[in-house]
Amino acid sequence: MINKKHINIFDKISNFLIISFAFFLPVSQRISTINIVVLVIISFFSFKKENINIKIGFIYPVILYLLYCLSILYSSELQWGVIEQKASLLAFPIIFMLNKSTVLTYRKVLKWFVLGCVVALCYCELTALFHSIDIENFYFDSRLNENISLSKSLSNDQNYFFSYPFSIIHQTVYFAMYLSLAIVILIYEETVLKSKVIRIFCFAFLLLGIFQTLNKAAIIVLLSILLVYLFKVIKNRKIALLGGFFLIVGGITLFIMNPRFESFRKSIFETKDEIKVKDFRQIKNNDPNRKNFRVMLWSSAIDLIQKNPIIGIGAGGSHNRLYEVFAVKRQWYDKKEKYHAHNQYLQILLDIGILGFIPFFLIFKELGNHIKNDSIIISFILIIGINFLFESMFERYSGISFFSFFYCLFVSQSINKKYAS
Numbered sequence: 001m002i003n004k005k006h007i008n009i010f011d012k013i014s015n016f017l018i019i020s021f022a023f024f025l026p027v028s029q030r031i032s033t034i035n036i037v038v039l040v041i042i043s044f045f046s047f048k049k050e051n052i053n054i055k056i057g058f059i060y061p062v063i064l065y066l067l068y069c070l071s072i073l074y075s076s077e078l079q080w081g082v083i084e085q086k087a088s089l090l091a092f093p094i095i096f097m098l099n100k101s102t103v104l105t106y107r108k109v110l111k112w113f114v115l116g117c118v119v120a121l122c123y124c125e126l127t128a129l130f131h132s133i134d135i136e137n138f139y140f141d142s143r144l145n146e147n148i149s150l151s152k153s154l155s156n157d158q159n160y161f162f163s164y165p166f167s168i169i170h171q172t173v174y175f176a177m178y179l180s181l182a183i184v185i186l187i188y189e190e191t192v193l194k195s196k197v198i199r200i201f202c203f204a205f206l207l208l209g210i211f212q213t214l215n216k217a218a219i220i221v222l223l224s225i226l227l228v229y230l231f232k233v234i235k236n237r238k239i240a241l242l243g244g245f246f247l248i249v250g251g252i253t254l255f256i257m258n259p260r261f262e263s264f265r266k267s268i269f270e271t272k273d274e275i276k277v278k279d280f281r282q283i284k285n286n287d288p289n290r291k292n293f294r295v296m297l298w299s300s301a302i303d304l305i306q307k308n309p310i311i312g313i314g315a316g317g318s319h320n321r322l323y324e325v326f327a328v329k330r331q332w333y334d335k336k337e338k339y340h341a342h343n344q345y346l347q348i349l350l351d352i353g354i355l356g357f358i359p360f361f362l363i364f365k366e367l368g369n370h371i372k373n374d375s376i377i378i379s380f381i382l383i384i385g386i387n388f389l390f391e392s393m394f395e396r397y398s399g400i401s402f403f404s405f406f407y408c409l410f411v412s413q414s415i416n417k418k419y420a421s
Contacts, residue, residue: 010046023116065089075314111192174398176218301341312353344388370414
């Protein structure tokens with residue numbers, strides 16, 4: 001059993017750094033990255049045999065990381081940057097394995113993550129306001145381009161208060177993901193913010209932020225989270241089903257009302273042009289085919305996976321090989337452009353094959369083992385599981401650090417739940 005009185009100075013520093021990482025993750029990528037490095041160093045300094053918390057759940061991300069590193073050796077390009085890019089899969093298991101006392105910080109971590117999301121969202125709102133106001137002429141205009149209408153500025157990502165111009169710290173999908181988890185924490189952990197008024201205000205503010213990202217996956221995630229909450233709270237199944245029906249109808253309506261829905265509809269359902277040139281090196285960049293953009297990426301990834309199903313094509317250079325196949329489908333080639341599969345499940349199979357998909361699957365299985373009545377873990381699985389369908393989240397720091405940190409936090413907390421404060 002962990003006794004707070006027996007925690008030494010290094011443990012206290014480690015716990016403080018874990019809490020500060022949770023705060024700075026949504027606020028600053030640079031500070032949170034430095035935080036990870038210092039955490040790993042301090043964890044080794046504070047190493048004590050009795051503090052070791054080695055569990056099988058911490059091993060799966062490490063195996064995944066090692067497979068990524070090994071894949072560089074057989075990939076088309078020796079991109080050693082992959083080792084640094086995927087380092088969160090190694091760093092956080094080490095941190096939580098060497099710091100058993102971190103279970104005492106669980107609710108503080110959740111609290112400061114929520115506060116970090118609120119601060120990051122305030123920064124985005126204030127920045128958007130600053131760019132929209134002409135103080136000298138007392139004029140407000142949130143459009144980036146004055147020559148287009150307000151509705152066009154929303155659908156074309158040309159408005160300071162919406163989409164990419166608004167989400168200036170993280171890409172919209174990752175920012176929306178952070179805000180979604182913060183909302184989940186506010187729903188299920190009432191003690192993180194003791195004032196009910198402040199909690200309701202933060203909930204509404206974070207909800208507004210999600211809609212401002214105009215991220216379509218975020219609407220699906222939010223709908224799923226609310227459905228889980230609905231069936232958890234309402235015991236009468238008929239009323240719960242009726243409420244679920246209205247939630248789904250409302251969610252679909254919001255999805256269709258999203259200004260970017262029309263471009264999404266066209267990209268998915270409109271027929272792509274016929275493939276005329278089958279060698280990307282002979283493609284002339286005259287008229288790029290932008291239809292079925294994401295579908296073409298998925299199809300291109302599947303083509304490559306079928307040729308290398310067991311160990312994949314290697315993490316180094318997979319972007320280039322994927323783009324070459326994608327360019328043929330798109331009939332447009334530009335060496336400056338690089339794309340990932342926009343689907344983490346396909347990206348894993350593409351990079352490290354079925355062999356790599358096994359520890360990836362076991363990570364989800366491990367989370368499933370700790371679900372029981374833990375609604376936060378259930379919601380976390382929904383958040384990452386749905387977003388994995390539309391983004392290769394391990395290709396960006398914002399995604400892989402978020403996933404690794406909270407996976408290790410939840411596994412550690414579930415294992416040692418009786419010791420949490």
